[in-house]
Amino acid sequence: MNIENLRTSRPQHRVLKSKYLFAVQVIIIAVFVFASTAVWGVAPQTGSTLEVTGSIMSDSIEIKIGPSVGQVTLSGVPGVSDGQVFTSVNNLVVSTLQGDDSLKFFIESSDARIVVDTWLGADSVSIEMVTLPGVSQASAIFSFDTGTGDDVMEVKFDSNVSLFDVAMSFTRLTATVETAKVEFEQQVPGTVAMNLLADEAFALGILFAHC
């Protein structure tokens, strides 16, 4: 190899090295992104929609809605600070991924819209909703997809309004024994419109009490 060839080969070597480093960086970033959405949770807010995603482990997540309108407080979401508060939220979408997850909602509000997907694992989901004083109407729209595993859903309402619209759906992927319990306490005279949709795998129990 003459001197001229040596001079021309060095830039090519640098180009190859640069491409190699770029590929390594891309792989590292891809692994980091995958790990960040799997081992840790995320909670991005887009407009009025908050999407909460748990980890692939067994999570114990608590979500408080209210008492201020649009306020949501998260605890137990890996990667998200406990007690972190979100505002102007009208729609809440929660996925717990794999693991035997515990998901609890405490709602002090007269309007709640929640979509839950518990993915794999034997999961438990509970919702307690209490309407605010001085409000005459309330609405709750809950959608549950329990994925695989035998899961337990419990929903309790404490109503102080004269008109309450409730719509809930319970679906699952492959589980054979699913349990859904609904308790409704109407504290004042009024009307409750409850629309329930559950597929055949759910043992659905409803307890209604009124003043």
Ligand SMILES: [Ca+2]
């Ligand atoms: Ca999980």
